[in-house]
Amino acid sequence: MKDMHRIRLRVNGHEHELAVEARRTLADMLRHDLGYTGTHLGCEHGICGACTVLVDGCPARACLMFGVQADGAEVSTVEGLSTGEELSDLQQAFSDHHALQCGFCTPGFLMLAEAYLAERGAAGSGPPTEAEVRELIASNLCRCTGYQGIVEAVLATARSRRTTGSP
Amino acid sequence: MLRGRGRFVGDLTRAGLLHAAFARSPFAAATVAAISTSAAVRTPGVAAAFTAADLGHPYLLATLERDEFVPTAMPLLAGDQARFAGEPVAVVIAEDAYLAEDAAELVEVDWQRLPAITDAAAARDGAARQVHEGLTGNCLVDLLMFDDERLGEIFASAPLVVGGVFTSGRVAALPLEGRACLAEWDDRDGQLVMHVSTQVPHQVRSAVAQALRLPERAVRVIAPDVGGGFGLKCVVGREEVTVAAAALRLRRPVRWIEDRQENLTASFHGHEQRYHVRAAFDSRGRLLALDADIECDVGAYSAYPFTCAVEPLMAATELPGVYKVPAYRARGRAVATNKAPTAPYRGVSRPQLVLVMERLMEKAARALHTDPLRLRRLNMIGPGEFPYTGVNGITYDEGSYRESLDLAERGVADGGWHAEVDALRGAGLRAGIGYACFSERTGYGTPTMSQRRMLMTPGYDTAHVRVDPTGEVVVTTGTCGHGQGHETTFAQIIADRLGVHPDQVRLRQGDTDLAAYGWGTFASRSIVIGGGAAARAADLVAGQLRQVAGCLLEAGAADVELSGGAARIRGDSRTAIPIGELARVVYFQTHRLPVPLRYGLEAQASFDPPGTFSNACHAALVVIDPETCAIRLHRYLVVEDCGVVINPRIVDGQVRGGVTQGVAAALLERVRYDDEGQPVSATLMDYLPPTAAEVCPVDVVHLETPSRFSHTGAKGMGEGGTIGAPAAVLNAINDALSGAAAEFDHIPVLPEDVSAALAGRARAGEGAA
Numbered sequence: 001m002k003d004m005h006r007i008r009l010r011v012n013g014h015e016h017e018l019a020v021e022a023r024r025t026l027a028d029m030l031r032h033d034l035g036y037t038g039t040h041l042g043c044e045h046g047i048c049g050a051c052t053v054l055v056d057g058c059p060a061r062a063c064l065m066f067g068v069q070a071d072g073a074e075v076s077t078v079e080g081l082s083t084g085e086e087l088s089d090l091q092q093a094f095s096d097h098h099a100l101q102c103g104f105c106t107p108g109f110l111m112l113a114e115a116y117l118a119e120r121g122a123a124g125s126g127p128p129t130e131a132e133v134r135e136l137i138a139s140n141l142c143r144c145t146g147y148q149g150i151v152e153a154v155l156a157t158a159r160s161r162r163t164t165g166s167p
Numbered sequence: 168m169l170r171g172r173g174r175f176v177g178d179l180t181r182a183g184l185l186h187a188a189f190a191r192s193p194f195a196a197a198t199v200a201a202i203s204t205s206a207a208v209r210t211p212g213v214a215a216a217f218t219a220a221d222l223g224h225p226y227l228l229a230t231l232e233r234d235e236f237v238p239t240a241m242p243l244l245a246g247d248q249a250r251f252a253g254e255p256v257a258v259v260i261a262e263d264a265y266l267a268e269d270a271a272e273l274v275e276v277d278w279q280r281l282p283a284i285t286d287a288a289a290a291r292d293g294a295a296r297q298v299h300e301g302l303t304g305n306c307l308v309d310l311l312m313f314d315d316e317r318l319g320e321i322f323a324s325a326p327l328v329v330g331g332v333f334t335s336g337r338v339a340a341l342p343l344e345g346r347a348c349l350a351e352w353d354d355r356d357g358q359l360v361m362h363v364s365t366q367v368p369h370q371v372r373s374a375v376a377q378a379l380r381l382p383e384r385a386v387r388v389i390a391p392d393v394g395g396g397f398g399l400k401c402v403v404g405r406e407e408v409t410v411a412a413a414a415l416r417l418r419r420p421v422r423w424i425e426d427r428q429e430n431l432t433a434s435f436h437g438h439e440q441r442y443h444v445r446a447a448f449d450s451r452g453r454l455l456a457l458d459a460d461i462e463c464d465v466g467a468y469s470a471y472p473f474t475c476a477v478e479p480l481m482a483a484t485e486l487p488g489v490y491k492v493p494a495y496r497a498r499g500r501a502v503a504t505n506k507a508p509t510a511p512y513r514g515v516s517r518p519q520l521v522l523v524m525e526r527l528m529e530k531a532a533r534a535l536h537t538d539p540l541r542l543r544r545l546n547m548i549g550p551g552e553f554p555y556t557g558v559n560g561i562t563y564d565e566g567s568y569r570e571s572l573d574l575a576e577r578g579v580a581d582g583g584w585h586a587e588v589d590a591l592r593g594a595g596l597r598a599g600i601g602y603a604c605f606s607e608r609t610g611y612g613t614p615t616m617s618q619r620r621m622l623m624t625p626g627y628d629t630a631h632v633r634v635d636p637t638g639e640v641v642v643t644t645g646t647c648g649h650g651q652g653h654e655t656t657f658a659q660i661i662a663d664r665l666g667v668h669p670d671q672v673r674l675r676q677g678d679t680d681l682a683a684y685g686w687g688t689f690a691s692r693s694i695v696i697g698g699g700a701a702a703r704a705a706d707l708v709a710g711q712l713r714q715v716a717g718c719l720l721e722a723g724a725a726d727v728e729l730s731g732g733a734a735r736i737r738g739d740s741r742t743a744i745p746i747g748e749l750a751r752v753v754y755f756q757t758h759r760l761p762v763p764l765r766y767g768l769e770a771q772a773s774f775d776p777p778g779t780f781s782n783a784c785h786a787a788l789v790v791i792d793p794e795t796c797a798i799r800l801h802r803y804l805v806v807e808d809c810g811v812v813i814n815p816r817i818v819d820g821q822v823r824g825g826v827t828q829g830v831a832a833a834l835l836e837r838v839r840y841d842d843e844g845q846p847v848s849a850t851l852m853d854y855l856p857p858t859a860a861e862v863c864p865v866d867v868v869h870l871e872t873p874s875r876f877s878h879t880g881a882k883g884m885g886e887g888g889t890i891g892a893p894a895a896v897l898n899a900i901n902d903a904l905s906g907a908a909a910e911f912d913h914i915p916v917l918p919e920d921v922s923a924a925l926a927g928r929a930r931a932g933e934g935a936a
Contacts, residue, residue, distance in 0.1 A: 023265065037178035038171015040394070042343045043427040047851035050343055078171035091169040098820045102650030103168030104175065104343040104394030138858035141851070143343050143395050144650050146823035146888075147859035 007071035011036060012080025020067040026060075027051045029067030030077060038078040038107050042141065049140030052108035053077050059115045059139075078107035081114065089160060090114055093153040101144035108140050113154045117161060127158045173392045176347035176364050177424050184349075185214050187410050187423040188267035190257040190274035191433060192249030195283035195505040195844020196298075199247055199256060199276055207259050207273040212266040215417055216259045216274065219246035222412050225378045227403060227471040230622040236308045236476060239299045241468040241508070243378060243405045243412065249278075250298055250467035251505050252845055253433030258409050260421055283844035287441065287464040287502040298467060298503040307469060307501040308476045312483045313559055315494040321456040322447050329530040330445030333523045334913040335893070336837035337439035337464070339848075340512050341856055344394020345425035346434060348407040350414035353387075359415055360387045363407055366396040366647055367687030370472050372679045373623070374403040375411045386411075390677030393649030397828070399435055400649075401689035402470040402510040431854055432846040436838050437512025439464040440478065440519050444486075446527045452535050452542045456494040459486055459523075463516075465501045468508040472623040475501040475509065480619055482516035487557050488524050489568045489606050489782065490546040495558040505844045511689065513828060514607075514889040521605040525894040526912055529901065540576060543604055544569060563606060566782040567870045571806040572604050574868055575784040578804050582866075584788050587802070597791040598801070599905070601898025603891045604784045609809075609883025610695025610876075611778025627775035628692075629683035630700035632661060632708045634768035636754040638732075638747025640665060642704070643675040645685010646697030651885060652817040653693060659813055660698050660879060664705040665712065666729030667746055683771065691781070691883025694813060699774035699878035707770035715749050715764050779874035781882040783807035785826070785891035789899040793925060796918035798834055798900060800863050807887060808870035811880035815869065818884055823865045825888020831857045832889070833896035833914045 003022040008015070011034060020029050025044075030036040030053065042050035044063045051062040054076035082088040087095065090113060100106040116136050120128065128136075133154045134147070142150065190207075204216035219225075219242055226240040245256045257274045261267035284290045284298055290305035298305050322328055347364040359381065365371050368388040376383045393400065406423055414421040425434065441462045447455040461482045465475035479499030486497060528546070532539035548555045553565040579585070584600055591598035608615070612626035631643040642661050646653065658672035665672075675681050686692070709729055716734035717724040720742050727734050733743040750768055757765040788802035805822050812818050835855045839848045848854040865888075873880035893914050900916050901909075909924030 021265070028264075031178070032180075036171070037175075038173070040175070040344070041177070041424075042345075042394075043851050045427065045850055045852075048343060048427075078169075082170060087169060094169055098816050100168060100650075101652070101820060101824060102343070102393065102395040103173050104392075106168055107171050110169070134859040138860035141343065141856055141858060143341055143397070143828075143856065144824045145820060146825075146827035146862060146865060148823050148864055149820065151859060151864075 005068045007068055009070045009073050009075055011075045012077060022066065022068055024067045025063050026065040026067050026070050027062035030062060036077045036079055040104050040107055042105065047141065048105070049112065050105045050108040052111045052140065054111055054115055057115065059112050076111070078110055081110060090117065090157045093157045097149040097153040097156060099145060099149035099153040105140060105142045109137060109142065109150055112137065112140055117158055120158065121161060127162050128155065130155060175344055175392045175394055176349055176362050179349055179362055181351060181420040183419055185260045185262065185417065185419050185421045186264040186267045187413060187421050188259050188271040189255040189406060190259065190271045192245065192252055192254045192256055194249060194278055194280050195252045195285065196281040197249050197278040198281065199245065199249065200279050201277040202256060203275045204257055206275060207270040210266065210270040210273060212262040213270045214260045214262065215413065216257055217413060218257045219244040225412060227374055227378055227405060227408065229469045229471040229474040231308070231474050231476050232620040232622060235310050236474070237302055239307065239469055241405060241471065243409045251507050253429070253507060255406065255409070258413060260413050260417065283505040285504060285506065285840055285842060285844045287462050287504060290502045290504050298505060302503060305503045307465065307503050308479060310479065310483060310499045312497050312499065313495045315496055317494050318456055318458055318496050321494055322445065322458065325447035325455050326450040327448040327531060327534055328445055329527055329534060331526065331912045333442040333444065333519070333526060335438050335440050335519045335832065336915055337436045338512060338832055338836045339431050339436055339838055339854060340397035340399035342395030342397055342399060345427060345430040346400065346404055346406065347424045348410050349420060349422040350411040351420035352414055352418045358385055358387050359411055361411055362389050362391055364393045364400060365390050366401040366649060366689050368647055368677050368679050369645060369684050370687065371403050371407060374471055375408050378408050379412055379415065387680045390647050396649050398437065398510055398512040398689060401687060402435060402473065404434065427851065428849050432849050433507060435470055435510035436466065436507050437509055438478065438516070438519060440482065440516065442519060442523050444523050444527065446531065448531050452531060452537055452545050454490055454492050454546045457487060457492045459483070459497040461497060461499045463501050464504050466504055466506040466508040470508050470510045472621070473511060474621060476619065477511045478509065478516045482520050484559055484561065485517065485608065486520045486523065487559055488521060489548055489604050490524060491548055492558050506840055513825065514886045517605070517607050517890040518829060518832060518893045521603055521890055522894040522897060522914065525603045525898060529898055540572065540602065543572060547604065563780050564874060564876055565872050566606055566780055567808045567872050568604065568606065568782050571782060571784040571808060571870055574806045575602065575786045575804055578806065578868065579786050582804070584802055588788065591790055595793070597793055597903040599789060599899045599902025601787050601895045601902055602784060603894035603898065605891055606780040606782035607887055607890055608778045609691035609781050610776055612696055612775035614775065614777040625686040627773055628685045628696045628700050629771060629773040630697060630704045631683065631771040632701065632704040632769060634708060634746065634750050636750050638745065638750045640667060640672040641675055642672060642701050643682050644697045644701060645682045645687065646693040647677045647687040648693060649688065651688065651693065651821065652814065656694060656813045656817060657698060657701055660702050661705045664702060664709050665746065667732050691885040694881050695776060695779060695877045695883050696774050698881065699776065700772050702878045703772035703774060704770045707772060708768055711764065711768050712746065712749055715753055715760060716744055718760055718764060719744060719752065774878060776876045779810065779876040779882045781809045781884055781887055783887050783891055785895040787895040787899040789896060789903055791903050791921055796921040796925065798916065798918065798921060800830055800861070800896065803863055803865045805865060805888065806868040806870065807884065808872050809884035810874040810877065810882035811871055812869055813879065813881055818869065819867050821885055822867050822888045825886060826865050826892045827857055827862050829889040829892025830862060830896055833893040833916065835861065835915060837915050
């Protein structure tokens with residue numbers, strides 16, 4: 001007998017209420033129950049970071065959380081980074097700096113970087129160094145790019161946000 | 168992709184979708200005395216379970232037409248014997264993926280264990296059990312090539328002979344998306360439709376048709392977005408075909424998503440190789456002869472369709488590389504063991520053979536007290552010597568071997584690397600610089616592939632180009648990009664020829680019902696072969712556009728030029744007719760045109776070149792902390808020549824990603840098995856791909872020596888980064904450790920190796936298995 005729980009959460013600002021099995025991961029719930037398939041699963045044991053989403057603003061491995069643990073939470077996924085056909089500055093920087101090839105890991109890097117940049121912005125910190133960005137994105141794995149484009153994209157976004165004062 | 172709107176196999180949804188999970192052998196070698204799926208099938212939510220017997224013992228068979236090759240079938244599900252830990256013995260199909268995994272654990276197997284053959288040396292032992300019936304010394308292929316009879320005499324009289332044993336560890340390709348497939352029966356079309364994460368959709372179709380005895384038209388394979396391949400997905404896995412068999416029987420959609428443990432233990436590995444090589448030099452340092460014994464531990468099965476001979480054949484054929492070798496002999500063997508099978512991983516044997524040659528250069532230079540770069544230049548195929556036909560029968564087309572080395576050496580000097588090494592050494596660290604010079608055959612079609620004598624010989628490709636009634640262009644190819652940016656580069660190639668903007672060109676690929684039979688994307692072939700076919704087709708369509716415009720402008724087609732989205736009489740902008748207007752006339756007022764120009768603007772063309780050699784010189788600066796023995800990549804420079812560069816950004820991306828994989832093979836990654844053949848690197852905590860913290864920026868300098876053998880002048884460049892990096896890094900490590908009682912000829916070099924070396928306990932050349 002499945003051990004089902006009824007939960008409520010917001011994903012990218014949209015309210016969802018659903019019944020979810022106790023053992024279902026947040027990643028599977030987002031992907032298959034709610035249709036947010038932009039969140040990818042690369043290892044399902046918390047190493048690769050492809051499934052990184054924001055739970056109440058903090059990066060979390062959606063493969064290491066159960067769906068029921070997100071009851072009452074505000075979850076952000078890659079689908080919420082921009083609306084319509086416009087790309088966010090970070091997404092545009094990823095495109096401009098060739099920060100993706102196959103694209104499978106990209107959503108995780110975007111969410112990780114978005115949370116980091118938002119935190120630095122809120123703290124009024126100066127732009128990060130390359131070493132700081134490398135340390136940050138060492139949380140996640142990319143097998144295609146060698147990371148150089150990702151580092152450059154995050155640095156460029158940090159610089160431009162500081163200049164324009166955008167979030 | 169950036170918006171989360173990619174479409175990978177795992178993202179697809181279907182009404183009534185079932186999920187597959189595999190029951191796998193827990194032992195490296197065991198017979199199946201009995202198997203029962205009844206407990207699994209009784210589980211609520213389970214739709215079916217199949218064993219090999221249930222499916223009629225289907226198999227995949229990859230064959231070389233050579234006497235030295237022993238064909239061995241790879242069953243979709245192991246029948247009476249499992250040959251590696253992780254081999255599938257049954258598949259369970261359930262309503263939900265969690266249930267399927269639970270129920271797979273309920274498959275009951277009476278295993279009778281056999282002694283496991285876990286390394287090639289043990290496999291060759293005369294007393295060893297044979298992994299497959301009919302083998303001798305567990306040898307799947309044993310080739311003696313270029314057996315120069317002068318060799319014994321040359322070595323006996325040579326002033327200098329250097330050599331050694333060079334090994335590379337078993338690695339996992341590790342695409343971030345593992346293997347995946349969704350198979351469903353389409354009743355209306357009478358077709359099994361499969362979405363597969365693959366580099367080779369047509370070969371998946373052929374495999375499914377052959378294994379399940381279907382005509383190829385009854386199978387359609389579509390590669391949607393594919394999350395990396397690196398060679399792992401250029402072979403066909405038994406799981407994909409098993410899922411197809413299940414969908415065919417159940418007449419319901421079935422999906423399988425490989426998990427990371429399966430990917431690390433039960434898919435395909437790469438390049439566990441051992442080279443015993445000696446080289447004879449004259450007193451000035453000129454190579455006189457090369458003698459190689461190459462052994463590849465290929466695991467339990469020969470992968471479909473290329474066979475396990477890919478690694479030893481590539482190694483034995485191409486070992487001399489950029490150097491002029493007057494006399495040569497190579498023996499290449501593929502040895503079966505009770506480990507996961509191997510597939511052609513990015514670079515295929517060339518990371519190893521470049522490592523061997525570049526180590527030999529260093530060893531000979533040291534023995535002769537000369538500069539290793541001088542020795543390389545002395546032996547390298549030089550400017551003015553192209554095309555050069557080597558002792559291995561290969562003709563090397565024009566390259567910039569010498570120039571790339573010169574530029575790399577200058578880049579290192581001008582970039583202050585030497586001063587940096589001095590400073591690092593002054594700070595108590597060990598630091599060193601290493602070089603690797605190489606060329607690699609890319610874009611080779613059946614003229615070259617046929618020399619391997621594969622029953623299924625890959626190589627050609629076909630493209631179709633169509634201008635639609637609005638003047639937009641669709642190009643359809645049999646190549647199958649998965650992160651290489653083919654959407655961009657193919658559009659550039661076509662747009663150049665039709666005089667339209669690249670945004671007006673759409674690439675369709677990865678669908679066997681859309682494209683002519685093609686060979687997908689692997690072996691640095693797509694831009695040369697697929698792009699060449701596309702360019703040829705576009706040239707034909709450009710000819711049609713010129714003729715139509717000539718007809719409407721009452722001019723000769725030869726006087727019409729295509730540019731800026733319009734056709735015009737050369738130099739006369741007043742005559743411009745937009746391409747869209749030409750297309751409109753062809754489709755909607757076709758009666759205005761003479762019959763040969765009517766009814767469409769489209770063409771199909773094929774390309775099947777012999778191949779063309781890209782080349783590069785890599786330089787690496789590594790730093791070793793004598794306290795922790797950690798080896799850190801500090802600087803990296805690539806001077807590469809892939810002919811005409813279609814898109815520099817994409818080339819840089821391929822080079823940097825490739826270098827990162829090569830560095831990983833040199834410093835981090837190794838698939839390990841214990842003495843009983845149990846995989847002990849089954850998670851990403853045990854198998855260590857590099858993060859951003861383990862690599863440094865890679866500077867890339869481009870040289871352009873156009874290829875005469877490619878339609879666009881481009882050469883392939885998907886693998887070069889991976890090929891050069893291990894040798895450059897290994898040479899840098901040895902430079903950093905010079906003075907210590909250590910010299911490494913193996914990869915990966917791990918901190919424990921350095922620790923032992925610095926403690927004066929250097930291992931003799933060979934790395935641990």
